[in-house]
Amino acid sequence: MLSLIDLMRQAGAACFMAKDLVRNRIHTYHSGDSEIAQRRGEMQWVNRSTLALDANRFCLYAQAIESLDGSNQRHYELLLRKLDEQGDIIFPGAFLPAVDRYGLIEKVETWVIKNALDLLSSNPEFLKAIDFVTINLLGPSFTNGALLSSIGTQLIE
Numbered sequence: 033m034l035s036l037i038d039l040m041r042q043a044g045a046a047c048f049m050a051k052d053l054v055r056n057r058i059h060t061y062h063s064g065d066s067e068i069a070q071r072r073g074e075m076q077w078v079n080r081s082t083l084a085l086d087a088n089r090f091c092l093y094a095q096a097i098e099s100l101d102g103s104n105q106r107h108y109e110l111l112l113r114k115l116d117e118q119g120d121i122i123f124p125g126a127f128l129p130a131v132d133r134y135g136l137i138e139k140v141e142t143w144v145i146k147n148a149l150d151l152l153s154s155n156p157e158f159l160k161a162i163d164f165v166t167i168n169l170l171g172p173s174f175t176n177g178a179l180l181s182s183i184g185t186q187l188i189e
Contacts, residue, residue, distance in 0.1 A: 074130035081114065081131050081140065089115040090143055092151060094165075106162040110148050112140070132170065141173050142182065149186050 084090055090112060097107040114122040131137050148167050152159050173179055 074133060077127045077130035078134045078136055080116075081127050081136055084114050085136075085139055085143060089117075090140070090147070091115060092144070092147055097166075105164075108162060108165050110144070110151070110165060110167045112144055112168075137170060138173070138176065138179065141169050142179065144169075145179075145183055146186060 091114075092110045093113055094108045095111055097109055099105055099107070112124050112128075114124070114127055116122055128137075128140075131140055144167055148165070152165065
């Protein structure tokens with residue numbers, strides 16, 4: 033027999049699924065529901081990513097981009113990685129979809145921008161030796177006035 037807490041969790045999960053799928057819809061909980069299991073897994077990634085932000089367990093990797101036309105441009109792309117509690121690397125495909133879906137992406141992108149600028153400013157020799165660096169941001173970031181203002185402020189400093 034289910035406890036009241038388990039019953040409320042199941043009802044809550046079914047409500048979120050109904051809301052997520054389409055408005056004005058009913059979703060019935062049943063054990064083995066793959067959609068609810070997927071959402072639960074996504075929420076765990078959001079929780080782990082929040083904890084990683086708080087503990088500064090994200091890192092940036094610089095990947096050289098080689099030109100196919102033979103030009104000598106020195107281009108790097110800074111790539112986000114998350115470190116788990118044991119220090120193992122987690123690639124963004126595992127956590128980024130959930131982070132985006134549940135509204136944590138702005139905090140993650142703010143972390144990326146701040147740390148990318150810190151990395152570049154603390155390595156002036158690297159900065160002099162390259163032509164440009166890119167980072168990946170989602171489209172909505174470019175319409176976020178607060179984020180754009182924050183980037184401008186950091187660039188001026």
